[in-house]
Amino acid sequence: MLWSAAYVLSGWALETASPAVVSISRFAIALIVLIPLAIRRPRFVRTLREPRTILLGLTGVTLYYSFANIGLLFTTPGTAALTAAFLPVLTAGAAVALIHERLTGRTWVGLSLATLGVALVAASGFRVDVGVLLNIVALASYALYTVLLRKDAGRTGSPDALVLATATGVWGTLIMLPWLAWEALTGAIEAPGDARGLVSILVLALVVTAPTLVLFNYGAERLPAAVSGVATAAIPALGYGFALLLGEAFDPVKAIGGAIALTGVVIATLAAPDVEPSPPGSALPEPAELATGQITVPRDHERGNRA
Incomplete structure (x- = not known):
């Protein structure tokens, strides 16, 4: 639900700020909140030193948010949100190919309904452009990140979700710093130029980025990767709901598609184990x-x- 609001907020921030500034500032501000909480917990420093954490930061933060924010320069926030329809399929495919995850019948049904639903939501306003292609690259990186979270879940000495999410955010932000330096050297760097851009970054950092980084890590380590992917089908469905609240005209096809997608999310989630590891x-x-x-x-x- 929080993630579905990120596209509009990012679009507002990018009206005056450059992509590197938006990407890095949202994580830097989020880490100001997360680091004091994580550093009190066991294994934070050790988790920072692990190569796995660096890889998670690269795929789940650096590549995903960099390509997603650059993509927003070439397409609309609404179209970018609809592109998230590809994430369940990409995640399920990566789970089967990389960790040989077996999809249950309910997961197949949920994945099919979620895909159908988001296709209906996208039918009225989706168009392929450079921004969409960049967002698909970003989504492929996030699908890999989800599978990597699941792959090593439960291993001896694993950190808790808050520690791993914070350490991942630290590395992802550090790896993005050369991008910020490149913007500065080329004169492309731009800070938020109005109150809406500044508030958007603050909300992105404190209301969207910090909570979702921890919550998604917690869930992705405890659910099959394909189920986590199907859950992301709620992003375009709920995003359409937010659009209605902001004054967009009601479209029955989109409404039906959103309902079908959410039904698929519920069915796939029911396939998850009843007892948490x-x-x-x-x-x-x-x-x-x-x-x-x-x-x-x-x-x-x-x-x-x-x-």
Whole structure:
């Protein structure tokens, strides 16, 4: 829901600010909030040093947001939002190809309905241009990011979602800095020139970027990658709902398409496990128990919950 509002806000910010400024400032401001929270939790510094975190930052932050924001210079925010229709299919394809994920029947049904729904939403206003192609590259990068999150989920010593999301954001922002330097050297750098642009960046950072970075990481590590991809079909559907609230004329085809897409999201989500995986290491003895040698053996139902 938060992500679906990002296209309009980014479009407003890019009216006066350059793409690198918008991309980096939204993450830099978000990290001002996230880092003080993450640094208090275990394994933050170690997570920053891991090559996997750098790869996640490159795919899920640098490449995705760079191509998406540049794409908005060549297409409208509405068209860019509709392009998100490709993300469920790209994610499912990457999940099958890279981690050999097997799609359940419900996931196939949900994916089909989600694709049909967003196709209907897009039917009235979608057009292919350079901006759309750049956004597809961005979406392919994010599909890879989603699969990478799922691939290593639950490994021993895995950080929690807040730590991993923050560390990913740090690396993604750092890797974007040469882009900002290039804008400065070529004279293309532009700061927000009006109140709407400045407020848009602040809202993007604090209301959209910071929460979605953590929430998506948390969900993507606990759901099949294809299901996470199908969930993103809600972006164009909910984006159309926001457009109606902002005064866009009602289109019954888009409304029906949005409803079908959301139905697909619900069906695919129902295919997910009913029990959330336990955090890594939850079945290990507490440090105090190890120190005293008094290790408590969990009862049967506790073993089941930890499993």
